[in-house]
Amino acid sequence: MKIGFYPGCSLKGTSREYNESVQAICKALDVELVTIKDWNCCGATAAHSMNRALSLALPARVLALAEQQGMDEIVVPCASCYNRLSVTQYELANDENLKKEVVDAMGLPYEGKVRILNVIQMIEKYLLDVIPAKVTSKFEHAVACYYGCLLVRPHKILNFDRVEDPQSMDRIISLIGGTPIDWGFKTECCGAGLSVSRTDLVAKLSANIVKDAADRGAKAIIVACPMCHSNLDMRRPDINEVLDSPIDIPVLYITQAIGLAIGLSVEELGLQRHFVKVNL
Amino acid sequence: MENKDSISRRLKAATGIDTALCYQCGKCSAGCVLADDMDFPPSYILRLLQTETPDSDRAVLTSNAIWICLNCENCIGRCPKEVDIPSMMDFLRAESRKAGLVSPKAKTVIAFHKSFLEQVRDTGRLYEVGLEMAYKLRTFRIFQDVKLVPSMLAKGKLHFLPEKLSDTSVMKNLFQRISGKEDTK
Ligand code: SF4
Ligand code: SF4
Numbered sequence: 001m002k003i004g005f006y007p008g009c010s011l012k013g014t015s016r017e018y019n020e021s022v023q024a025i026c027k028a029l030d031v032e033l034v035t036i037k038d039w040n041c042c043g044a045t046a047a048h049s050m051n052r053a054l055s056l057a058l059p060a061r062v063l064a065l066a067e068q069q070g071m072d073e074i075v076v077p078c079a080s081c082y083n084r085l086s087v088t089q090y091e092l093a094n095d096e097n098l099k100k101e102v103v104d105a106m107g108l109p110y111e112g113k114v115r116i117l118n119v120i121q122m123i124e125k126y127l128l129d130v131i132p133a134k135v136t137s138k139f140e141h142a143v144a145c146y147y148g149c150l151l152v153r154p155h156k157i158l159n160f161d162r163v164e165d166p167q168s169m170d171r172i173i174s175l176i177g178g179t180p181i182d183w184g185f186k187t188e189c190c191g192a193g194l195s196v197s198r199t200d201l202v203a204k205l206s207a208n209i210v211k212d213a214a215d216r217g218a219k220a221i222i223v224a225c226p227m228c229h230s231n232l233d234m235r236r237p238d239i240n241e242v243l244d245s246p247i248d249i250p251v252l253y254i255t256q257a258i259g260l261a262i263g264l265s266v267e268e269l270g271l272q273r274h275f276v277k278v279n280l
Numbered sequence: 281m282e283n284k285d286s287i288s289r290r291l292k293a294a295t296g297i298d299t300a301l302c303y304q305c306g307k308c309s310a311g312c313v314l315a316d317d318m319d320f321p322p323s324y325i326l327r328l329l330q331t332e333t334p335d336s337d338r339a340v341l342t343s344n345a346i347w348i349c350l351n352c353e354n355c356i357g358r359c360p361k362e363v364d365i366p367s368m369m370d371f372l373r374a375e376s377r378k379a380g381l382v383s384p385k386a387k388t389v390i391a392f393h394k395s396f397l398e399q400v401r402d403t404g405r406l407y408e409v410g411l412e413m414a415y416k417l418r419t420f421r422i423f424q425d426v427k428l429v430p431s432m433l434a435k436g437k438l439h440f441l442p443e444k445l446s447d448t449s450v451m452k453n454l455f456q457r458i459s460g461k462e463d464t465k
Contacts, residue, residue: 009406012443016436038446040404046396048351049373049389053458058400061454105457107450153353154366163357189313189352198348198389205313273435 001126004071004114005033006062008081008226009041014234015078015226017270021255022077022119024268028259029127029134033075036066042084045192056098057105059088063116064108073115075122077255079150079225080192082118083158089116090157118151118160119224119255120168127258131175136263138177141280143220143257144213145169145180148228149189163187169222169254176261183216185209190231203238206231210239214247220280221251229253234275250278286332287340287375297368301361302326308355308365318345322355322365325372341376347386401455404445 011019026033043058063085066074076082089112092099103110117125147166155163164187170180190209191202210232213221223229232239233251240246251274259269260280271278283289288299302323309321320328320343328336340346346369355365376382382390399406445451 012405040445040451041400041406043400044396044406045351046393047400048370050393050397051458052370052374054397054455057454057458106454107457149350149352149354153357155357187354189350189354192350192352194348194350194389201314201317201348208313275431275435 001030002032002034003117003122003126004066004069004074005035006039006066006074006076006081006085007035008039008076008078009044010078010080010226010230014230017273018077018226018229018253018255020268020270021253021259021264024264025127025255025259025262028262028264029130031122031126034071036062036071036074037069038065042081044080044084048084053101053105055084056088056091056102059085060092060102060110061106061108063089063112063114064103064106064110066114067111068108071114073117075117075119077119077122077224079118079148080227082116083150085116086158087154089114120151120172121160123172123254123258124168128172128175131258131262134262135176137261139173139257139261140177140179141219142179142181142217143173143222143252144183144216144218145173145186145222145254146209146213146228146232147187148223148225149187149192150225150227152187169224172254173222173257176258178257181213181216181218183212183218185212190228192227192231199235199238202231202235203242206235207239207242210236210247210249211243214249218249220249220257220278222254222257223251224254236276248276250274250276250280252278252280283332283334286329287337287372288329288332290375291329291368291371295364295367295371297364297371299326299329299363299368302330302359302363303361305360307358307360308363311354311358313352313354314345314348314350317348319343320345322349325368326363326365338381340372341379341381342383344383344385346372346376347383347389401451402448403443404448404451405443 007019039062040058043055047055047058076085093112152161152163152166161168173180191205194202221232229251256269256271266272291297304323306323309315309323312322315321325340328340349369351366353366
């Protein structure tokens with residue numbers, strides 16, 4: 001099985017363990033990821049906040065490259081990239097003039113036919129059937145599945161899972177032997193792109209998330225977004241300054257949880273790269 | 281008095297978003313995680329725009345709310361009238377910069393976005409070390425986050441060289457061809 005792959009910048013930098021764990025589980029479960037050659041940054045929040053045409057042209061170039069390289073489906077593990085690529089495809093499909101402007105600017109032919117999968121959709125589509133037979137050590141932990149905003153909103157465009165109480169990651173966790181808890185912050189924003197410019201706000205928002213998870217008995221938080229991960233993990237000292245008493249539950253990518261269940265090592269999954277120690 | 285040049289009218293003409301649809305139920309502000317930190321939470325912004333007076337328009341363009349809005353889309357998800365507040369915020373940010381009315385409190389946010397886009401323009405990809413440096417020089421926040429550096433290095437999370445596209449002129453050309461390119465400067 002071969003699928004196109006768009007890593008995006010975070011997975012090549014501060015979130016490299018997400019990349020490592022995606023690659024590791026795909027390899028172990030016989031899915032080959034083919035990286036889009038010469039891919040560029042999707043522009044993320046910055047382009048979106050500053051210049052609409054640019055925020056569409058950058059993702060459009062990625063989609064055009066995928067088409068050019070013969071891919072009809074790509075997996076995009078970063079939730080922010082997934083969101084930008086999907087929104088771009090939608091907006092260009094619904095506005096001919098805009099499409100013309102953007103296609104002229106990026107200078108590549110563009111049809112808009114590539115199917116875009118986030119990591120959970122990729123797992124559901126290609127791995128769900130094969131995982132149970134490969135589980136060697138059940139992931140027997142109570143965990144809070146945290147979806148954030150970018151995977152589920154805008155629902156009209158992404159059409160992925162339920163917008164207020166999504167269940168897809170919860171189902172995957174159950175499948176590998178874990179217990180997903182019920183909690184209140186599944187889709188509340190962590191502060192995302194303000195991590196550097198307004199760390200104070202991110203600390204406050206992320207503190208609410210970590211505290212609710214811990215209060216309700218979660219032993220870890222499970223995510224599928226590099227920004228959620230770095231805000232809840234790398235920013236934990238800032239979070240703990242906001243909280244009355246520090247919380248030390250780790251934050252794992254869904255791919256790392258699956259990797260542990262199918263017997264991959266800490267190093268293969270990049271768990272040693274986290275700031276909050278993973279001692280599950 | 282009728283104000284033909286009000287933001288509400290321009291917003292509707294440019295994006296189709298109609299501020300008159302809002303009936304002030306307040307659900308957007310109730311669900312907005314940053315409502316407490318905003319000078320005007322989303323439903324207040326809508327109310328100000330509905331009045332269509334120059335004073336209210338000015339209050340909106342100088343607000344810090346439009347810059348800390350995370351575009352998390354919670355508001356539109358819950359709005360009974362589906363008012364597209366996140367897209368409205370994009371429009372207001374652009375208007376605020378065009379009119380030179382950006383809140384001084386938004387300085388760091390804009391500096392970060394600009395530094396980010398320069399990185400992408402120059403290499404095609406985001407290079408986090410370069411981004412941090414450019415941002416610090418712009419804001420004089422030289423020591424912010426330095427405590428993270430040693431552990432990030434130890435965890436292999438920082439690279440000393442940026443990744444680049446095979447031909448970096450591709451990105452420069454793309455940036456140049458985008459109409460309204462002054463926005464990225
Ligand atoms: S939720 Fe919608 S209708 Fe209600 S105040 Fe906000 S914008 Fe207006
Ligand atoms: S998109 Fe902006 S205004 Fe709407 S809920 Fe999120 S932060 Fe608040």
